[in-house]
Amino acid sequence: MNIEMIGFDADDTLWHTEIHYLKAQEDFKGLLSPWATPERIDELLHANILDNLPRYGYGIKAFVLSLIEAAIHISDGKIGANRIEEILSIGKRMLAAEIILRPHVRDTLQTLKSAYPMMIITKGDLLDQTTKVKRANIGEFFSSVEVVNEKSPEAYTRIFEKHRIHPAHFLMVGNTLRSDIQPVLALGGAAVHIPADSTWFHEMVPGFDTAQNGFYELEHMGQLPALINKISDVI
Ligand SMILES: [Mg+2]
Known part of the structure; x- marks a missing residue:
């Protein structure tokens, strides 16, 4: 990939x-x-x-x-x-509330920064989410922050068109199958699921097929660079 x-x-x-x-x-x-x-x-x-x-x-x-x-x-x-x-x-x-990064996030972003363009795709309130990126002091790692109403295939498609991203060359990393993984796989991209300690029932996908092409699962963000090295053609 x-x-x-x-x-x-x-x-x-x-x-x-x-x-x-x-x-x-x-x-x-x-x-x-x-x-x-x-x-x-x-x-x-x-x-x-x-x-x-x-x-x-x-x-x-x-x-x-x-x-x-x-x-x-x-x-x-x-x-x-x-x-x-x-x-x-x-x-x-x-x-x-104080913004507490999940384990290994800052180190991983630092490691990946020189090799890959990165963006944030999040749902929620525009003001709150963009403020959080600043307060967490991680804005420097990302080329853009997209706040969408719903993480539907249509929303991802709009983002891909806006940033001229080919879905086959896109890798999404997230904690929910419904919003971060399923729509990206459906569009032909790859997706890394990193489950959180607790997940809102609304975001769960009973019977999700983990054997799908392009689906990966990790225990924590610290494992991401090694996975990317493994699946990437360009290091
Ligand atoms: Mg999430």
Whole structure:
């Protein structure tokens, strides 16, 4: 494979993200405990988030709107302004949380930088994601950052056209089969799955065929340069 561009997912590939969502949901369940059990709150909140995805998209701001809406439903309209304010604070804490890179990320980017152009392809909120790249101090490694609404084959195709990338020369690295791996393989690219400690159920792909051409799986980012050396024609 002649790799002309390596794409990296951001959330839970470059830096930890899901951990902040799980913590926020725990705080939310505490706030709503006068009105429902943790299980019921989980169930209603998840239904609300999925229902809102087409309207609000991904990211923390969308998540907070769903928290507020779920809180109104769960409390049957009795949630007070104080608790709404606490929900807003949960979101602000998430936005301001320290960015912790996943293991081996910086070293690996440093190793690959001289040999391969690299870009970030991420879902979520434009302001939050571009700010995070700056705050994580890893912007120098990437030629561009693409923030998309949904990581569909169409979205990848638009990115390939914009940057004149041939899919057969594109390698994507990410933690979710649904967003980072499946669409890229479908377009004829290669993809490296590096699972995170926890993954949102929405991103899982039951029955995914791991024998597909161009599919690779690693335990951590530190193993990426060796894999690339193995599969690449151009070193
Ligand atoms: Mg991810």
